[in-house]
Amino acid sequence: MLFYDRQDAGQKLAEKLIEYKNNPKVIIVGLPRGGVIIGHEISQVLKTPLDIVVPRKIGAPDNPELAIGAITEKGQGIFNEHIIQAYNISLDYIDQETVKEQQEARRRLKIYRGNKKPLDLENKIVIIVDDGIATGSTMQAAIASIKNKRPRKIIVAVPVLAQDSIPKIEEIVDELIYLKAPPLFMAVGNFYDLFAQVEDQEVINIIKKHSS
Incomplete structure (x- = not known):
């Protein structure tokens, strides 16, 4: 270590x-x-x-520890297109998780x-x-x-x-x-x-x- x-x-x-x-x-x-x-x-x-x-990290379906991207409370997003394509991740999933994690980022920032x-x-x-x-x-x-x-x-x-x-x-x-x-x-x-x-x-x- x-x-x-x-x-x-x-x-x-x-x-x-x-x-x-x-x-x-x-x-x-x-x-x-x-x-x-x-x-x-x-x-x-x-x-x-x-x-x-x-x-907030956006995790892959069935593997939340694998980051396919991240989003801030203001909506600045970064996405790993290589992982998204390799795992054939749908745009619907990405949109849904992006909204969820942006809301969570706002909630945590307030807390x-x-x-x-x-x-x-x-x-x-x-x-x-x-x-x-x-x-x-x-x-x-x-x-x-x-x-x-x-x-x-x-x-x-x-x-x-x-x-x-x-x-x-x-x-x-x-x-x-x-x-x-x-x-x-x-x-x-x-x-x-x-x-x-x-x-x-x-x-x-x-x-x-x-x-x-």
């Missing part, structure tokens, strides 16, 4: 981002739920604000953020973080959402990612920072000793802490 848990991974990733410490232009944006844990650890080290973006207003990302250096990247669809949707906020620079930082996701991310951001890209990548959780599901309340508590 590469990391003990998400806290460990976040602390190690923060070391790679230390040049951004105490920079008032930097904002960390985490993907719930695991990415918020990573983001919290980084923000503690860098002394920077933390916010969230909530893309997580509460009355907290989103941070102003215009002309900021935004570091988008997650606990890992497999297919890249969810991160690509997050990037599309952040780009609409007109930041000065977008950096994606993750502890671990699949090698074939590297070019997908690098071509749409200013910088990609990662600790490991193993040649054999099955699932993000395989690279952690402890990879328990993060509960909504933990995310809510972290966001509240950064609102005070």
